[in-house]
Amino acid sequence: MRFDIYLLYLVLRLLGKLPLRTLHALGAAIGRFSLWRHSRAAHNTAVNLRIARPGLDQAAHAALLCEAMMEGGKSAIEIAGIWGRDAERALGLVREVRGEALFDAALAAGKGVIIAAPHLGCWELLNYWLCRKTPMAILYRPPRIAAVEELLRKVRGALAPEQVRAEGAGVRTLYKRLAAGGTVGILPDQKPRAGEGEFAPFFGRDALTMVLLPRLAARTGATVLFAFAERLPRGAGYRVHLLPAPEGLADADLAVACRALNRGVENCVEIAFAQYQWHYKRYTAHDRPSPYKR
Numbered sequence: 001m002r003f004d005i006y007l008l009y010l011v012l013r014l015l016g017k018l019p020l021r022t023l024h025a026l027g028a029a030i031g032r033f034s035l036w037r038h039s040r041a042a043h044n045t046a047v048n049l050r051i052a053r054p055g056l057d058q059a060a061h062a063a064l065l066c067e068a069m070m071e072g073g074k075s076a077i078e079i080a081g082i083w084g085r086d087a088e089r090a091l092g093l094v095r096e097v098r099g100e101a102l103f104d105a106a107l108a109a110g111k112g113v114i115i116a117a118p119h120l121g122c123w124e125l126l127n128y129w130l131c132r133k134t135p136m137a138i139l140y141r142p143p144r145i146a147a148v149e150e151l152l153r154k155v156r157g158a159l160a161p162e163q164v165r166a167e168g169a170g171v172r173t174l175y176k177r178l179a180a181g182g183t184v185g186i187l188p189d190q191k192p193r194a195g196e197g198e199f200a201p202f203f204g205r206d207a208l209t210m211v212l213l214p215r216l217a218a219r220t221g222a223t224v225l226f227a228f229a230e231r232l233p234r235g236a237g238y239r240v241h242l243l244p245a246p247e248g249l250a251d252a253d254l255a256v257a258c259r260a261l262n263r264g265v266e267n268c269v270e271i272a273f274a275q276y277q278w279h280y281k282r283y284t285a286h287d288r289p290s291p292y293k294r
Helices: 003-015 020-036 041-050 058-084 086-091 100-109 124-135 148-160 169-179 212-220 256-267
Strands: 092-097 115-116 135-140 161-163 183-185 197-202 205-210 223-231 240-245
Touching: 003 058, 020 041, 020 058, 041 058, 058 124, 058 223, 058 240, 086 124, 092 124, 092 205, 100 115, 100 223, 100 240, 115 212, 115 256, 124 148, 124 183, 124 223, 124 240, 135 169, 161 169, 169 183, 169 212, 183 212, 205 256, 212 256, 223 256, 240 256
Parallel strands: 092 240, 115 183, 115 223, 135 161, 135 183
Antiparallel strands: 197 205, 223 240
16 A cells, blocks of 8 residues: 555544544534635535525525535545444444335345435445445446555455446446346436436436436346435434335336436435535536536
């Protein structure tokens, strides 16, 4: 392991010793500071919230923006804390699971399971929880710095999922795993590359939406479940949610399927609205004007 990456690993281990409440307080302060600085993240969050909650007056919008920025700061800091703990210690932070019977039934059916995990709450803790239940592969885009991959494998430890690159060979691996009755995880709100998606409504405005997940569901007959780990107040821990997919997600008509996919993400977000990654530029596309221009 490179020396700088090893130092980062040591920092993560130190952060993992701090109480979750302390980490969340630090993250909330970072979020408030970012808002005060009128950062790019704050700007993008404000734009997205106006799209998703168009009926809010100025005061309500400002309050929601502040809450979303604080939750975004918590998200960034808590990942370091989760990685800094060993997996089993981190899983001790899970206080409740809602919908676990859906997951157990899907595993027992033996037809494969697709976990659609939006950018919501603490997805690293969700990975641990899922991997303790069953071996899992996740689709990902490799980091720009190759050495970071080694760090990710080390911090995730024994409950690390198999990381499958988002390319041709990786997609074929997902098909094979599902055909064998296995489990795969995909970020359903990851913006696809140009030419690899369909436009579908997301909180009332068209967003470029991935077609890979609906195609996997349609071709394999796997059960699709949406999942996220909700952050509880005052550092009390997390609540894991598993929700059924909306009807139509495996439809042969990709327009129908992508609308259902986005509804599934919306259903999750409405449970913990401020904990969504609202700074993500979800509504950009190469052939449409961007709402994020300052």
